[in-house]
Amino acid sequence: MAQLWGGRFTKETDQLVYNFNASITFDQKFYREDMEGSMAHVKMLAAVGILTEKERDAILAGIEGILADVERGALVITSEYEDIHSFVEATLIDRIGDAGKKLHTGRSRNDQVALDMRLYTRKEIENLKGLVKDLLSVLHRLMKEHTDTYMPGFTHLQKAQPITLAHHFGAYMEMFKRDYDRLCDIYERMNYCPLGSGALAGTTYPLDRNMTAELLGFNGPTLNSMDSVSDRDYVIELLSAMSTIMMHLSRFSEEIIIWNSNEYRFVELDDAYSTGSSIMPQKKNPDIAELVRGKTGRVYGALMQILTTMKGIPLAYNKDMQEDKEFTFDAIDTVKGCLALFTGMIDTMTVNKDVMESSAKNGFTNATDAADYLVNRGVPFRDAHGIVGQLVLYCIDKNISLDDMSLEEYKTISPVFEADIYDAISLKTCVEKRETIGAPSKAAMEQVIAINEEYMKRIGE
């Protein structure tokens, strides 16, 4: 048991209490951020005259040595220390002696851990942005390739109206663009430095909080020391944004699973992204998509956990807040894994254009357009709706599509139909007539693709 606070105690901590209280098994994940924060703190302490330059240099060299040794595996972080902060301080004192004992001047573990968590999540937001960007560029490519790939659009999972695959992917492009923008917003809002807030009420030392903020790449110092040590809003915002990313990935996965099924065959997943069955030799399963869908629950769980942990905590720091880490770390790693795997999966899948197109043809997805045809020839919409309903019933009975009916058959149901009905309800016409921005026609899609091209440039594809 190595603790920083034995002075006022007359008894050893009970081992079970020690274990229950310790966080080293998980907070070692931000050993790098902890040491970077300490180095900035020490530079500032020297700049304001609290440490001599000699002390500063000894501490900096000591921390750099510890960091290098940890990174190359020469120094192992063990659970004999309570937390990562204790590990670094104790190792430093061990290595450089008395100067090391000055490291914690004007600092508390409360503002230290608040800083570490911010530095860690800030770094991970950048990693997440990179992965969302990779997914966006695959979607952008697929959109450009599939402006002529016709398929049915669905409502209630029933064929509704024809669209293109570019249009379908475009919906996800919008979702992941919002996800990307959300990550940027969170980064901006959280990018203030809590260091210098002390335990809760600042410190009596003349700390230069602007300097540490600047050294660590923050926009400035946080403005209330009590809030600084007990604010985990940015963790909640990040988990919320990651939950939304997972919700989008999960919906997309669900569609890929359906499209990849034997019944649909709209797409075929690459062998490298599929798995087999131990008993059924014919199987090629979409396990990756299923796992992404499944792991969504895990990330939502982390969001619920931190929201619940935070809800009853009075100001300022309370130990409950140590619970902000494990689920958050797990959620970040989960979302990063899901984004990378999902991107690879859709990047390599084969699109069965013909199957998609014939599915659009065979599902009466042009029924609305047949009704519009009548409306354009003076039939009130409600009557047109009824007439086309009769056509559909007739086709179902004969097991044919609207395109297969003869003009005579059309005319028996309504004399308004003429030979141009076939062109009016062709898949191509149905899609290409939908020209307003946001609609599936090639012209409309190309406008959106151009906007997305700019977006991708802006985020630095």
Ligand code: ARG
């Ligand atoms: N391990 C603690 C945490 O993660 C560090 C802060 C400890 N502060 C304290 N006053 N016990 O929250």
